[in-house]
Amino acid sequence: MFHRLHVADVIAETPDAHSLVLSVPPALADAFGYQPGQYLTVRVPDGNGGLARCYSLSSSPHTDTDLKITVKRVRDGQASNWICDHVRPGATLELMPPAGEFTPTSLDDDLLLLAGGSGITPVMGIIKSVLAHGQGRLTLLYANRDAGSVIFATELADLTARHQDRLTVIHWLDDTRGAPRDDSLGELLRPYADREAFVCGPDPFVVVARRALQYAGVLEERVHVERFDSVVVVTADATAEVRLDGQTHELHWPAGTRLLDLLIEAGLNPPFSCRQGNCGTCATRLTAGKVEMLHNEVLEEEDFAEGYILACQAVARSERIVVDYD
Template sequence: MEQNGAATPSFHRLLVAEVITETPDAHTLVLPVPPELAAAFSYRPGQYLTVRVRDGGRVFARSYSLSSSPHTDEHLRITVKRVPDGQASNWICDHVRAGAALDLAPPAGFFTPASLDDDLLLLAGGSGITPVMAIIKSVLAAGRGRLALVYANRDRRSVIFDAELTALCERHGDRLTVTHWLDGDRGAPSRDALAPLLSAYTDREAFVCGPEPFVLVALEALRHAGVPERRTRIERFDALPCAAAPDAAGPPAGARDATAEVTLDGQTHHLAWPAGTRLLDVIISAGLNPPYSCRQGNCGACACRLLTGEVDLVHNEVLEDEDFADGYILACQAVARSERVSVTYY
């Protein structure tokens, strides 16, 4: 996320070249990148883009995984699925057509394989297939890894990339296996039903993406099958409106009132930061539009860089030691431990 060590405006305007209807509820936006932005929008398979949507007087920033692969696709692609109360996703599905302009922040996220030569176990639910699809295409095109995908949906009409997955299986049957789980045929996935599908792949790193209920069941199934937690990567796509959860137990020990210096979109703001309040809530309450998605410490969409001061993260399921070493924190989970804290979004 750092570009030459300097803070630069986060959002750039790109034109939509094409809108592809994947299912009745899911659209893929094809986004060519002009040459002058090619470096800023280079990406790894499994990363996401943050989209800033303006609907009347309202502004929403939401993150959508790239379903394109840097190894196979000429243009960026994000796949957006309509969800209940999804203010941004529903607006995109209803209004965005070829020729429309969107404000996009450069790729970010940590749901990426360490090597395209590794054998992987992939579990996706619904629109959680989008970053998984990017990983599949990349491994098959530029790596030597073998892939096993378990993909859960309501019914066959809900399967995003159905034809593309079928074609990839036909071309790479020795390296890609796809198991479709359709609720209409089998009922909702459960730990005991999923675990036998995973038992042959317990030596692989597992990538899990989907709505919260699917992720929880998938994690239980992986543990039951014998996949160590340290080899499991998670990306959640919640179909619920984003809302900050109150801290019923009160501020964490050591939390204190502070001043936050926040650099966002090339401008620096000084904000009062009450003890125990999450940094993301402070920034949003000030009328700013930072990137975020799950607000639960699960997706990494709100990651920013800590320049000075100290914070505690209430919860974290995405940042690893090397990310902390580079200074990254999650705004949605950060509470202040020092009187002054400075962060920046690149």
């Protein structure tokens, strides 16, 4: 259920990223209680009943009175661009209560945090919570294009100065070090291989980060991933019937999950390569139901007419979906 909350403040974090401070009335305090690392679902106008998107909370329930989400513009991002262009202090937004499982089980554990770009948003909530309400030591590796792209730069510097014995921040800037590579990141992460790891960022960063963690010796079961592209479509959970390798699988499809991720997590072996909507390796046929493609640079109109979709970019838009790889 969506609730209307007032925007108390809008903070320009970088030229492309705005934080919205949201006031929660006492009557909704319980509904909007949250854990560090969770997200809110925002509905923005689109001329067709509203468009819903997920944005992670950068605030901490242990340090912040109000909620805060941070929104970064993305190319052709209808929701993110509308928010950055139109939302001002005093505005009202429609939001669903907090959700998500990208949160540590204990604030006393030592954690290894990896963020790319706007992926710092939920990680920031975790950092503030651990430092304020726990005993854990934190190491953050934060990757960006350049220094001007670093969200929360001043806040991170302040936290590091105040908690030198517990917070270490490693900035990776592409303009000085090149794009992150699994081996170079892995060497930086090796001293922290015994920690739980939390990874958030765009898909290319997540892929490299997971390989780097493996290279460093971090056990797969200790790695927690939250992809955050600011364009995740939210709908109700769905049921997927998947025909693959001569077998039919019935799967629960959680809201906002990409089809390829769903299949991999279910232990299936679908074809894929780039995971960015660029190569077409993961293409499959949609024979029933509706999905939304988050990105596509390979399929043409005739492909869509024949029912083809990209599993790496497809999220559910109806209660039941059938896809056929055979």
